[in-house]
Amino acid sequence: MTNYIDLLKNSNLKATIQRTSILQAIDQAGHINIDEIYDHVKELYPTLSLATIYKNIILMQQNGVIIEVPMNGEKSKYELKKEDHIHLICQSCGTIQDSKITPNRQKALKIENFQIKYSQINLYGLCLSCQQS
Amino acid sequence: MTNYIDLLKNSNLKATIQRTSILQAIDQAGHINIDEIYDHVKELYPTLSLATIYKNIILMQQNGVIIEVPMNGEKSKYELKKEDHIHLICQSCGTIQDSKITPNRQKALKIENFQIKYSQINLYGLCLSCQQS
DNA sequence: GTCCATGCAAACGATTTGCATGCGT
DNA sequence: ACGCATGCAAATCGTTTGCATGGAC
Numbered sequence: 001m002t003n004y005i006d007l008l009k010n011s012n013l014k015a016t017i018q019r020t021s022i023l024q025a026i027d028q029a030g031h032i033n034i035d036e037i038y039d040h041v042k043e044l045y046p047t048l049s050l051a052t053i054y055k056n057i058i059l060m061q062q063n064g065v066i067i068e069v070p071m072n073g074e075k076s077k078y079e080l081k082k083e084d085h086i087h088l089i090c091q092s093c094g095t096i097q098d099s100k101i102t103p104n105r106q107k108a109l110k111i112e113n114f115q116i117k118y119s120q121i122n123l124y125g126l127c128l129s130c131q132q133s
Numbered sequence: 134m135t136n137y138i139d140l141l142k143n144s145n146l147k148a149t150i151q152r153t154s155i156l157q158a159i160d161q162a163g164h165i166n167i168d169e170i171y172d173h174v175k176e177l178y179p180t181l182s183l184a185t186i187y188k189n190i191i192l193m194q195q196n197g198v199i200i201e202v203p204m205n206g207e208k209s210k211y212e213l214k215k216e217d218h219i220h221l222i223c224q225s226c227g228t229i230q231d232s233k234i235t236p237n238r239q240k241a242l243k244i245e246n247f248q249i250k251y252s253q254i255n256l257y258g259l260c261l262s263c264q265q266s
Numbered sequence: 267g268t269c270c271a272t273g274c275a276a277a278c279g280a281t282t283t284g285c286a287t288g289c290g291t
Numbered sequence: 292a293c294g295c296a297t298g299c300a301a302a303t304c305g306t307t308t309g310c311a312t313g314g315a316c
Contacts, residue, residue: 014315014316016271017314034305035305047272049272049273050273050305051272051306051308055272070204072201073201075305086244102241104241107241108237108242109219109241109256111219111256113261114260114261115258116256116258117257117258118256119254119255120205120254120255121252121255124251124253125248125251126250128247131248147295149297168280182299183280183281183298184283184297184299185296185298187280187281189296208280
């Protein structure tokens with residue numbers, strides 16, 4: 001699985017144990033908010049402080065290691081940076097799935113007179129298992 | 134232009150002058166955050182308090198009169214509820230344009246095994262006039 | 267050894283709450 | 292007249308900051 005140390009060094013950040021722990025928490029969860037990162041990381045490093053998480057989340061965003069996923073009403077979640085993709089958010093169970101932006105989709109989203117740098121697409125609804133229950 | 138009193142009554146909310154002022158501020162701006170609403174509304178009703186805005190924003194969201202537009206990094210903006218649409222957000226000048234979800238787009242976004250209730254699509258980039266400068 | 271990162275506690279700012287009064291119905 | 296809405300001030304919560312110490316390079 002991903003080597004968090006290299007990920008940090010390649011982004012010009014020192015590889016501290018706090019940072020690799022935060023990345024691990026994000027990677028394992030897929031999409032996770034600050035408090036959840038704190039809960040997760042505290043088990044491995046009980047002395048890690050919330051302030052450190054806040055400082056590093058900002059830093060890692062600036063350095064392109066992670067990205068913010070603003071959530072309707074709730075606190076933003078974070079994910080490791082990867083290709084642009086769509087989020088499918090289940091309103092019933094809360095799980096978030098990723099879905100690719102296919103060439104077809106990309107074409108459909110093209111817009112005259114506006115040059116797209118990146119897209120942020122959240123589709124809210126019901127996942128398969130929640131549809132069935 | 135929209136009749137804010139009816140809009141409120143149809144949503145089972147009392148039509149107070151504070152509420153119509155808030156709706157007017159949102160409608161005129163198109164997309165606006167809490168502080169901007171406050172600045173705008175204070176000119177018409179200097180006694181209107183921030184607490185009232187917060188309370189009503191939550192209420193009007195619950196009653197489907199307005200919707201939240203979560204913004205990357207910044208404070209959420211709000212807009213009057215209307216058909217699902219795409220937001221084109223200029224990273225240079227900050228303006229937000231709306232763009233329709235055409236049948237073609239809708240089709241491209243369809244997803245197997247996920248039932249979409251509503252979509253939240255923000256495309257970040259450069260608007261025409263900022264591309265030119 | 268140097269410089270940056272961490273962790274604590276204090277500061278700050280945004281949002282929420284409780285309650286007495288006012289207003290829409 | 293009734294019950295909800297408002298506005299103030301206080302309380303609360305999330306986030307940021309300053310600074311002394313520790314750790315990565």
